[in-house]
Amino acid sequence: MSDIKKLLESVQSGNLSVDDALLRIKEKPFDDLGYAVVDLHRKVRQGATEVVYGAGKSAQQIIGILKSLKQNGDKTVLVTRISPEKARNVQEEIDITYYEVSSLAIMGNLPPKDGNGRVVVATGGTSDIPVAEEAALTLEALGNEVVRIYDVGVSGLHRLLSRLDDIMSASVIVAVAGMVGALASVIGGLADCPVIAVPTSVGYGTCFNGLSALLSMLNSCASGVSVVNIDNGFGAGYQASMINHVKGK
Amino acid sequence: MSDIKKLLESVQSGNLSVDDALLRIKEKPFDDLGYAVVDLHRKVRQGATEVVYGAGKSAQQIIGILKSLKQNGDKTVLVTRISPEKARNVQEEIDITYYEVSSLAIMGNLPPKDGNGRVVVATGGTSDIPVAEEAALTLEALGNEVVRIYDVGVSGLHRLLSRLDDIMSASVIVAVAGMVGALASVIGGLADCPVIAVPTSVGYGTCFNGLSALLSMLNSCASGVSVVNIDNGFGAGYQASMINHVKGK
Amino acid sequence: MSDIKKLLESVQSGNLSVDDALLRIKEKPFDDLGYAVVDLHRKVRQGATEVVYGAGKSAQQIIGILKSLKQNGDKTVLVTRISPEKARNVQEEIDITYYEVSSLAIMGNLPPKDGNGRVVVATGGTSDIPVAEEAALTLEALGNEVVRIYDVGVSGLHRLLSRLDDIMSASVIVAVAGMVGALASVIGGLADCPVIAVPTSVGYGTCFNGLSALLSMLNSCASGVSVVNIDNGFGAGYQASMINHVKGK
Amino acid sequence: MSDIKKLLESVQSGNLSVDDALLRIKEKPFDDLGYAVVDLHRKVRQGATEVVYGAGKSAQQIIGILKSLKQNGDKTVLVTRISPEKARNVQEEIDITYYEVSSLAIMGNLPPKDGNGRVVVATGGTSDIPVAEEAALTLEALGNEVVRIYDVGVSGLHRLLSRLDDIMSASVIVAVAGMVGALASVIGGLADCPVIAVPTSVGYGTCFNGLSALLSMLNSCASGVSVVNIDNGFGAGYQASMINHVKGK
Amino acid sequence: MSDIKKLLESVQSGNLSVDDALLRIKEKPFDDLGYAVVDLHRKVRQGATEVVYGAGKSAQQIIGILKSLKQNGDKTVLVTRISPEKARNVQEEIDITYYEVSSLAIMGNLPPKDGNGRVVVATGGTSDIPVAEEAALTLEALGNEVVRIYDVGVSGLHRLLSRLDDIMSASVIVAVAGMVGALASVIGGLADCPVIAVPTSVGYGTCFNGLSALLSMLNSCASGVSVVNIDNGFGAGYQASMINHVKGK
Amino acid sequence: MSDIKKLLESVQSGNLSVDDALLRIKEKPFDDLGYAVVDLHRKVRQGATEVVYGAGKSAQQIIGILKSLKQNGDKTVLVTRISPEKARNVQEEIDITYYEVSSLAIMGNLPPKDGNGRVVVATGGTSDIPVAEEAALTLEALGNEVVRIYDVGVSGLHRLLSRLDDIMSASVIVAVAGMVGALASVIGGLADCPVIAVPTSVGYGTCFNGLSALLSMLNSCASGVSVVNIDNGFGAGYQASMINHVKGK
Amino acid sequence: MSDIKKLLESVQSGNLSVDDALLRIKEKPFDDLGYAVVDLHRKVRQGATEVVYGAGKSAQQIIGILKSLKQNGDKTVLVTRISPEKARNVQEEIDITYYEVSSLAIMGNLPPKDGNGRVVVATGGTSDIPVAEEAALTLEALGNEVVRIYDVGVSGLHRLLSRLDDIMSASVIVAVAGMVGALASVIGGLADCPVIAVPTSVGYGTCFNGLSALLSMLNSCASGVSVVNIDNGFGAGYQASMINHVKGK
Amino acid sequence: MSDIKKLLESVQSGNLSVDDALLRIKEKPFDDLGYAVVDLHRKVRQGATEVVYGAGKSAQQIIGILKSLKQNGDKTVLVTRISPEKARNVQEEIDITYYEVSSLAIMGNLPPKDGNGRVVVATGGTSDIPVAEEAALTLEALGNEVVRIYDVGVSGLHRLLSRLDDIMSASVIVAVAGMVGALASVIGGLADCPVIAVPTSVGYGTCFNGLSALLSMLNSCASGVSVVNIDNGFGAGYQASMINHVKGK
DSSP states (O other): OHHHHHHHHHHHTTSSOHHHHHHHHHHTTEEEOSSOEEETTHHHHHOOOEEEEOTTSOHHHHHHHHHHHHHTTOOOEEEESOOHHHHHHHHTTSOEEEEGGGTEEEESOOOOOOSSSEEEEEESSGGGHHHHHHHHHHHHHTTOEEEEEOSOOGGGHHHHHTTHHHHHTOSEEEEEEOTTOHHHHHHHHHOSSOEEEEEOOOSOGGGGGGHHHHHHHHTOSSTTEEEOOTTOHHHHHHHHHHHHTOOOO | OHHHHHHHHHHHTTSSOHHHHHHHHHHTTEEEOSSOEEETTHHHHHOOOEEEEOTTOOHHHHHHHHHHHHHTTOOOEEEESOOHHHHHHHHTTSOEEEEGGGTEEEESOOOOOOSSSEEEEEESSGGGHHHHHHHHHHHHHTTOEEEEEOSOOGGGHHHHHTTHHHHHTOSEEEEEEOTTOHHHHHHHHHOSSOEEEEEOOOSOGGGGGGHHHHHHHHTOSSTTEEEOOTTOHHHHHHHHHHHHTOOOO | OHHHHHHHHHHHTTSSOHHHHHHHHHHTTEEEOSSOEEETTHHHHHOOOEEEEOTTSOHHHHHHHHHHHHHTTOOOEEEESOOHHHHHHHHTTSOEEEEGGGTEEEESOOOOOOSSSEEEEEESSGGGHHHHHHHHHHHHHTTOEEEEEOSOOGGGHHHHHTTHHHHHTOSEEEEEEOTTOHHHHHHHHHOSSOEEEEEOOOSOGGGGGGHHHHHHHHTOSSTTEEEOOTTOHHHHHHHHHHHHTOOOO | OHHHHHHHHHHHTTSSOHHHHHHHHHHTTEEEOSSOEEETTHHHHHOOOEEEEOTTOOHHHHHHHHHHHHHTTOOOEEEESOOHHHHHHHHTTSOEEEEGGGTEEEESOOOOOOSSSEEEEEESSGGGHHHHHHHHHHHHHTTOEEEEEOSOOGGGHHHHHTTHHHHHTOSEEEEEEOTTOHHHHHHHHHOSSOEEEEEOOOSOGGGGGGHHHHHHHHTOSSTTEEEOOTTOHHHHHHHHHHHHTOOOO | OHHHHHHHHHHHTTSSOHHHHHHHHHHTTEEEOSSOEEETTHHHHHOOOEEEEOTTOOHHHHHHHHHHHHHTTOOOEEEESOOHHHHHHHHTTSOEEEEGGGTEEEESOOOOOOSSSEEEEEESSGGGHHHHHHHHHHHHHTTOEEEEEOSOOGGGHHHHHTTHHHHHTOSEEEEEEOTTOHHHHHHHHHOSSOEEEEEOOOSOGGGGGGHHHHHHHHTOSSTTEEEOOTTOHHHHHHHHHHHHTOOOO | OHHHHHHHHHHHTTSSOHHHHHHHHHHTTEEEOSSOEEETTHHHHHOOOEEEEOTTSOHHHHHHHHHHHHHTTOOOEEEESOOHHHHHHHHTTSOEEEEGGGTEEEESOOOOOOSSSEEEEEESSGGGHHHHHHHHHHHHHTTOEEEEEOSOOGGGHHHHHTTHHHHHTOSEEEEEEOTTOHHHHHHHHHOSSOEEEEEOOOSOGGGGGGHHHHHHHHTOSSTTEEEOOTTOHHHHHHHHHHHHTOOOO | OHHHHHHHHHHHTTSSOHHHHHHHHHHTTEEEOSSOEEETTHHHHHOOOEEEEOTTSOHHHHHHHHHHHHHTTOOOEEEESOOHHHHHHHHTTSOEEEEGGGTEEEESOOOOOOSSSEEEEEESSGGGHHHHHHHHHHHHHTTOEEEEEOSOOGGGHHHHHTTHHHHHTOSEEEEEEOTTOHHHHHHHHHOSSOEEEEEOOOSOGGGGGGHHHHHHHHTOSSTTEEEOOTTOHHHHHHHHHHHHTOOOO | OHHHHHHHHHHHTTSSOHHHHHHHHHHTTEEEOSSOEEETTHHHHHOOOEEEEOTTSOHHHHHHHHHHHHHTTOOOEEEESOOHHHHHHHHTTSOEEEEGGGTEEEESOOOOOOSSSEEEEEESSGGGHHHHHHHHHHHHHTTOEEEEEOSOOGGGHHHHHTTHHHHHTOSEEEEEEOTTOTHHHHHHHHOSSOEEEEEOOOSOGGGGGGHHHHHHHHTOSSTTEEEOOTTOHHHHHHHHHHHHTOOOO
């Protein structure tokens, strides 16, 4: 809001004409590429590494957006849901690191780990790892220390309980699970920090592409659990990073 | 099949005419009351206390069926899903014991406990108790020793773990839970006996009247878990009793 | 985990017998009332005011649980989803304050406001207020300063924009909305703090009792948004409080 | 109805026999190709460029229909949902212009822009463009001036607000969005003209192939919003054109 | 947008301080009653009679809003979804006309009929009339001439065909139908004006409270049909009025 | 069609003016009561007793329709889905027989049984009887001999097999069942006549108000089975009567 | 049943031993190929050409079944849902005619047309033809005269009305339609014979693979309409043939 | 639990330090391979051949797990849901037997058949065989004698009845069926042992990939039936084996 106040003061002082002020309000904060409106002020507003959602964009469109962001000074840019083919095409023009297991690319260096504590990323099974890695890499790209705890589903409780120390000392936890989705409830009951649950589309039959896990997680009887979209590792990682960067008094 | 064989032998030996044989095949094993066909041979076929599904039947219809079964010699009859009002009306003519919390009535005495071992009935929360009691009373009416473990949901794992002895020594387990339905998975992972899971319609919002728990249980990643209809305590108790009466070699 | 370590040390030093140790592990942390297992250590584990889920429990059961908690020393206890009738019955034996609009009762005094910052609770319409108040009162019962912004749905953007200062300075935001559920997306795009979205069952037809808002929120294109169950104001408030109490470095 | 009246008058005047009249009523207004009944009078009835729904028809069938329409004098014909392969096959026999991004072909010239005002076609994201282009090209093929506003989703409100002039001066608006579908609500609240909302199947997980956006749009709390089928850019464009051609008093 | 321009000019000319300008932008256009933010500028922005959504608001809240609108000078106010009891309570303090069949109240006089033409409101059956009347009265409250064609469902085509004159001369058509929902398709094929379809929750079994009709209407194979929420007579009437007031060249 | 031909001939011969002919085509075949368009020619077109769908119509509306039909000479009129209260109100003015178990009323006498053979109406359980009786009474009101076979669900096959003679000699069969819906498949495999299946909303939990039975019946692996709406005993009876009245060569 | 009676009489007369009788009851009526139990008596029981469901069976399995049927004397055998590849493989060993548009094969000659009258098969659009042809060929393979009326959807009513003669003189009608599914309602209102409705999976978005059409058809407000599974042309043809072969008095 | 007791006794006796005890509790019972936590104690806890869920794991991951299990002494290991390609890759390093029809591999020899009796695996049709074989092979790998009864669906009852001896003498029955799912109900009514029902995704249209069969089975009106996930032959076989190994008194 202070931006608008500054603008109004410039008008008042005569340093800015009314029409120019109007123009600035409307045109400054993004770069319109035709097929995409690149949000150049987002970093300022949300204090975050910029993110590009790769699915449904062509390699050329991704290249265009990355160039626009680079010229604007963004240091770290995350590209999510980008296939190996598209990634290779982008790499011919721009320097990015590609992580195949999570279909994710990063342009620029990882920032320093400046969060309040560590973020645990846990999965119920081996098949949940691609989604979990999307969350973990997002967290690392946003400056968080990540502890990975994979394949600790609730049908073998002792595997989970053996990692109790990590769970109880976490700052935030991202719980990734398909099928039964109970991992979030059990972790939510054990931990005393916020738990972000990510249902995955792993499974068959009545898992209904993640619906079963989603409902299970939304009905978690443990307090302190909230949920993101099916397979949305990025969204969970992003919010977990926000929580891990909340400023204490 | 031996019944038909005997019949055929009687025909062969001239002790039974062809038409009488046909008649017996068709008419003997039940009593047609018009609104209901009471199955008098079921006990023989399935070795079980007879059961009457009370919902959708009037008090008068239930009385008629109970009388027919009594005359046929059935000692224990279970009436499920019978409202307090109907139960009172039935009690005016027939001697039954009514269990209000589970909307269930029993005519006659409980049989001796002759199963292989004990059957555990567990619930995730307090609200699941009516369904659990339907299962537990069904089990007792069918000759089983029952151990009740209530309110041990997975969001407070230590409550469940404190009953580990009961769970690990059970012959069969009926796991009753609404909302997240993870109880079945966790118990299935801890126990080494069959687990019959009963989703309940307890909860609100995305519990969708038990659908969330149902899907969660069907996707149980623990082996040895199968599922019955939402709120079907009777069905779970009935099958658990069958398993608890399986004859060893 | 240190509790178990202490216990083991007591065994080693001979101060505790093996059987007593086993007993303590199993029996100490809760009070088994038969119909409910009251979790007496939860406060220690999660640092929170105790919460009782009132739906599906009788007034007598709620009284029993409250007495058990009181004897254990709990100062503030929240009872959610308790009807006016039940609340009156409880009030005859225990001193509680009842909030009718949100069907919520509080035993004991509100704790001091010791969170990191302020928590905004926003609604799309007037009909969403009961759920929002459940969140707001939960937050206050857990020691948070709450700013209420009601009836600022996205079909009249200027109403929401006029509260931009509150939104941009919040520590966490709880966005409560039925029908279209777009409030969470729009706020998520404006704010730079975590947003917990609560779909409500307000609406008719294709709102499908909150399903439309739920899906809309899960698909939020803004980063930093996670979702709880339909009408689950308590769950959102609880997690928002956790986030508002995260310790900075 | 006047057609039938004329027919009856011809019968009355003796210019037409009863049987011939019957025949005309039944056989005149279309050309039966066996696999399709081409509607030759539609243009008269609805004043519109003819449209062929290409999906589920073979290239040969499309060619047959186009030839029949051409012989009947139709100047502009739109073919929707036609794949690049089919389009190439058709082009070998008939002169059509193919638009790959929207899988749409046009036979003949575009008509003059004779609508009441301009029609805005807006999208939430880059991935919604194919559906939006189907709407935009349909509008142009039906004689409308189109303003495209792409990638102005509600998670970055300032992008949308910067185009407020276009939105507020539109005659009709077609709002195309997947996932959260809030675009229609927000635009509906800003504009004072009818808004036709098109949910798209863009997204993953709980977007459920457009269901989430559809429900969101149907529940739009803004007045003046109606909805067409998922991905039905053509339907939205067609109706928007009708509205843009409504005759004032 | 010109409002903001004027404001900026006042700042430039020194007639308005920066802080006052900021204040005006934020506070002017509505009246915050705490439970509702009454939108006083909506009439200006959308040129419409004001509308209050009555469901989920108490009689006292409705009275408060009506008074605020009255003081602001609104002449005609529509209150939708208001029960007979609430209406009676409101009538004790404010002069409103109540229409019981459609659960709708109107404060003030109906405006003159100044639309481009006539609006047809058609229903498939007798049971659809309450929703149709909500649409028809909304249309009349917004200055439209309405032609009602009720009980002309497609299973008796001749009933519909006998009203062909009305259908073919309409400016806009609102088609209200439950169950099969085919009315919209058939009318859409006959008419050459926009058709707004309203699915109703009339029916049983697989009508699924209007879902069957909704899907049927969304899949309408006739062009020029769009759909609003189930039972949303108001929404259809509102948009139909907008279309009937579109200004020709 | 011959009606229209006659009309045209009258025009040709000068016995009828053009405008009168138009009028007759449009106005003759029904009586417009405002709230309902009573179809007076339906009996001629479909050779059937007239039927009034009672749900959603007031007693006064039903009386009005019955009077209109009576004056038109209809001898037998069926009123379906009419509650006991409404029936009593109608009986005060019109002589009807009311069947409470199936919520159905009949005005006039039953016609002679003139079908090709007998129609079997079978149910899976006692609770399906109300729907079955709606079918059976509809059949009797349309001139069919009905054989009722109730409570012969597939979980006790011998009950069904004992009625094999009736099933194999039927002309048509109406199979009414809730829950598992397998009755239609089994009967379809046994019989060699058409089977009309009626799913009922009997059951709980995953019966989903008849959806389970509906899907089960639609997937019937037996040939010769078709399905009507959930609880639509009338529809099944009506079509079964049509089939039982098909004319042989 | 008479078969069993004869068997019993043979036992009584000493012509058959008890064990042989038992054997005959169990083993005679089918040929167990291991992977399939070929039902050799079905033709006797249902008087029909034999049918093989080709989907999910390998070419070798189909060949085995056809050979078994051929040896048993079946003259006409229909194979449904058989892909072109499988058909070619079968043709290498057995003489069948393959119909590619409906993925159907026929072994043997078509039987004489011995039904009561003609069967109309109608479709809403061109894309519904494959399903309609499955119905039409099934009807022809079962001895029926078929009238095909394709692409007469309700959005262009005059196309349908021009075929009114065929519709009104039919013995049975099979109505095949996707998307809106209104064809069945409209035809049901026009015809006075049974209508079997077949929803098709044609369409996109909210057609939900035929669900929209299915619901629409189940809710048909016309009497005399029943429904089969989505895309189940065979089932509709089979039942229509049964109806067309019903014996009159 | 006795393991923990032994551990505590070792601590008490001084044979084990506190830290070592802690370590053992946490680290012993599994082998953490990074991508999977192999559960080495499961055999002890559940007395079962080890099982690896192959879907979602790479051939390399499966090899790693198999090697870890082999080194730990497991004799029989089942790998489910493994494609032919993966199986071939695994076979290059490890000796396994692959069963293509059920996509299942077995490492090691089959154990002796030591169950209480025989387990029947029945299917409704030929297409259900792959799922049935998964169940049957799982049963054999767990030491059970299996009787296969395939293609005995309820639309041809006599096929099923001819196998009555096997059904009535079984110890447990696994009923595998798609589409109508009635097989479980009918078998449940005939047998007097537990029935585990497996819905399959066989079918089309409203079979909804197994949902129809699932609901049908959950609503089974026969007692003693429980259900596992769609296509989950393994789960049914595993539980059936548990039941077949229940120890009698």
